[in-house]
Each structure stands twice: as C-alpha cells, then as structure tokens.
Amino acid sequence: MSDPSEGALEFTVAGVWREFRVSCPHPDVLRAARLGGLPEDAAAFVRFHLEESRCPYCSAVAQELEILDQEAERSTGADVNAAQERVLRSTMTFLRRVEG
Ligand SMILES: [Zn+2]
Structure with missing residues (x-):
C-alpha cells in the first residue's frame, strides 16, 4: 500500500481529470474551481469548459x-463582505463569458 495521503490526493486528481474527459466536470469540481481550490491546470479546464465551450448544463x-x-453563508451568519466579494467575482466571470 502506498502512503495514504498521497494516494488519496492522486485518486482525487485522477478522478477530476476522468470526469473532465468523459464529459462535464462534477458539480464538486465546479464548486472547487469557483472557490479557487483546484490546481491551475484543472481550474483552467473548468474555465475553458464554462467560458469557451459555454456548456449550458455546467x-x-x-x-x-x-x-x-450564498444561502449557506446567510444562514450561518458568515462574513457578508466575503459573500459580496464572491458574488462580484462570479459575476465578473459570468460577464467575461457572455462578452467573450
Ligand atoms: Zn459541462
């Protein structure tokens, strides 16, 4: 057996790319990309999928x-500024996609 943490990471990345190649990224991948939690190459693929491929489903x-x-943040009383910043960022992404 290999190192557990390393194996888990490899499995996740492999799973991500498998999702990409088959069809659409998994919703969890879309969320991770939106929150900036993906490696750059994976994030770039998600951006490509959304902005260039303009996949209506994703x-x-x-x-x-x-x-x-946003609703989760509201219900837990999380920082409003962080939520607004997130909305702004995703709106800019959306506008870039529409204009592109
Ligand atoms: Zn898609």
Missing part, C-alpha cells in the same frame, strides 16, 4: 452552487 450548475453557497 453554467446552470455553477449558478445553482453560487446561490446555495
């Missing part, structure tokens, strides 16, 4: 995740 999922995150 765009809808991304917007849904955005709303869910």
Whole structure:
C-alpha cells in the first residue's frame, strides 16, 4: 500500500481529470474551481469548459452552487463582505463569458 495521503490526493486528481474527459466536470469540481481550490491546470479546464465551450448544463450548475453557497453563508451568519466579494467575482466571470 502506498502512503495514504498521497494516494488519496492522486485518486482525487485522477478522478477530476476522468470526469473532465468523459464529459462535464462534477458539480464538486465546479464548486472547487469557483472557490479557487483546484490546481491551475484543472481550474483552467473548468474555465475553458464554462467560458469557451459555454456548456449550458455546467453554467446552470455553477449558478445553482453560487446561490446555495450564498444561502449557506446567510444562514450561518458568515462574513457578508466575503459573500459580496464572491458574488462580484462570479459575476465578473459570468460577464467575461457572455462578452467573450
Ligand atoms: Zn459541462
């Protein structure tokens, strides 16, 4: 058996890329990309998928995740400024996608 933490990381990255190649990134991947939690190459693929491929399914999922995150932050009383900043950032991403 290999090192558990290393194996887990490899499994996750491999799973991410498998998702990418088959069709659409998993919603968890879209969320991670939105929160800046993906490696740059994976994040770049998600951006490409949303902004260049303009996948309507993933765009809808991304917007849904955005709303869910906002509601979660509201219900837990999380920092409002952070939520606003997140909305601004995702709005800019959306506008860039529309204009591009
Ligand atoms: Zn997609």
